[in-house]
Amino acid sequence: MQYWSKSTRQTRKIGFLLFDRFSNMALANLLEPLRATNTLLGRQAFEWQICTPDNGVVHSSSGLPVMATTRLGDLGRGDYLCAVSSYGHSSLATPATAKTLRALSDRFDTMVGVDTGAWLLAAAGLLDGHRATIHFDLQDAFGERFPMIDVERARWVRDGSRITCSGGMAAFELACDLIGADHGAALLLEITRLFMSDSATAPQAMARVRGDRRVDACLREMEANIEAPIPLPVLARQVGCRQRDLEQRFQKHFGATPQKVYRRLRLNAARRMLESGGLSIAEVALRAGYGDASAFSRAFRTEFGLTPRDVARGALITAEARRR
Known part of the structure; x- marks a missing residue:
């Protein structure tokens, strides 16, 4: 995992303040x-807690009940506090809500308003x-009600x-x-890739990669040829550039x-196969482009800090638990 271009070992701490009739889609997309990042990195890059205004249960707009995992008063300091609401924002914008949000803004570096959560932040x-x-x-009404805010028609906005x-849907991009x-x-x-997103719905950082047609074409070739990896000189010719140029482009983006x-990409594919079960380690190695199972195991452990057997054993234990 050493090659992520902006890698950090810091654990980001996030609080989710859910209001009654919140958008369950927004919460899931956040x-x-x-969760997938933690899984792929093999560590807790993000930790989160869920709280509610009265420390009890709230219901999403579809009626799904969600229980607070911590009390508001027990929230420590954190990186992001996400106020998530949807319907009934006017009735939620009370002095008590404003007081709560202002107090939380002293504990969290960044305040995030999701859907009509922006209205609640504005009212505070x-x-x-x-x-x-x-x-x-709600944009017209939002601008009229809060003239001190520069309202933009955007999927999401970060300002300080x-x-x-x-x-x-914008919550996934955020x-x-x-x-x-x-x-x-x-x-x-x-x-x-995991969530079957594409360049039309990818976030800004992904769009910058997708904007490089040669890198994009190379990635597609890589993804399509996991079992039989294509040598780099051949990849460069296939995407229409010199090998050195392709290396410089990858260094820039990744x-x-x-x-x-x-x-x-190959080892990620191998990990998914192991987690799904049903294949031996030797079979997974071959499908990930490794003719030597020992070489595969060494590369896998270097990348994830786990052996293929560790992952396969964990998948088996999970499957057996589900059958009980």
Whole structure:
């Protein structure tokens, strides 16, 4: 995992403040990329806690109950506090809510308003003098109600220590951008692949990679040829550039050589196969382009800090637990 161009060992601490009738899509689209990052990196790059205004259960707009994992008063200091709400924002924008959000802004480096959570931040005076966005259906009313805010029609906006996000799908893009800021485009490539995202919905950091047609073409060739890896000179010819030029492009976007990126893609594929179960380690090695199972095991352990057997054993234990 050494080659992520913006890698950090820091654990980001995130609080989610959920209000009744919040958007479950927004919450899932924020949480799942963070969870996937932890899985892919093999460590807790992100930790989160869920809280509610009264420390009890809230229900999403679809009626899904969610219980607080910690009390508001027990939240420590953190990196991001995400206020997530959707319907009924006007009734939620009370003096008590404003007081809570202002107190939390003293404990968290960045305040994030998701969907109508932006309205609640604004009502607490936390967006005054900032650029911000909100769900597009509310933008006119938002601008009229809060003239001290520079309202933008954008999927999400970051202005200093304030972030606002327009809705559920934009929340996925925001989460990926936060991940990319810490861990670079190489990890984002795997995150967007995992969630079947493409260049049309990829975050800004991923779009910068997708904007390089030769790197994009090379990545597609790599992804399509996991079992039989293509030599770098051949890849360069296939995408229409010199090998040295391709190496420089990968160094720019990923902070690594094409060979290292290719190896990571193959080992990620191997890890998914091991986690799915049903294949021997030797079979997985072959499908990941390794003719020598020992060489595969060494590369896997170097990359993930685990042996293939460790991952396969964990998948087996999980499968047996589900059958009980």
